[in-house]
Amino acid sequence: MTETSERSTQDIVEVLTAQHHQVDELFSRLLGAEGSGRARMFAQLLHVLALHESAEHVVVHPEARKVIDGGDAVITALMSEEVAIRDALVESEHVSVQARDFAGRLARIRDMVVEHNRHEEVDEFPLLNQRLDDSERRRLSRAVEELGKLAASGTEAEFEHADIAAGSPNLMVGPFAAIFDRARRLIAESSEDRP
C-alpha cells in the first residue's frame, strides 16, 4: 500500500473542489438508483458530505474569515448554509430510503448542497487562492486531512448499531450529525487549550 501522505501535499482548494464533484456524482447516482443499493449509497453520501462540510466549517471558513478582507458576511452565510444542510439531513431521519417521498427530499437537499458549493466556488475559493500562498493552502489541506481522521475515528463505536443494509434511515443520518458535531467539538477543545 502506498503512503496516503502524498494527498497532504495537495492544494486545499483543489481538494475541496474535487470533493464537490464527488458529492455531485454521489447525488446523481443515488437519485438514479433503485432497490437495495440505495441505503448503502445514501450512507456513503452522508459520510462524504459530513467530512467535507465539517472540514470546511471548522478549518477552512474560519481561516478564510481571517484572510479575506470584509469576508465576514460571506463566511457567515456559508456557515449558515452548512448548518441548514446538516439540519435538513437530520430532519429527514424518519424517512426511509424506501419511502415514496425519499427522492423528493433528497433532491431538495441536493439543490441546497449544489447551491452552497457554487457559493463557495464563487465567493470563497478564488479568494483563498489569492490570499494564501501554496504552502498555506497545503497546510490547510493537511489540517483537513488530520481532522477527517479524528472526526471519523469515533464513528465505529458511535454507529455500531447502525443498520445500513436494512435501510434504517435514522441510524444512517446519525453519522452526519455525529461527525459534524465531533469535528466542532474537537476544534472547540483545541481552541480552549490555547492561552
Ligand SMILES: [Fe+2]
Ligand atoms: Fe461547505
Ligand SMILES: [Fe+2]
Ligand atoms: Fe464545500
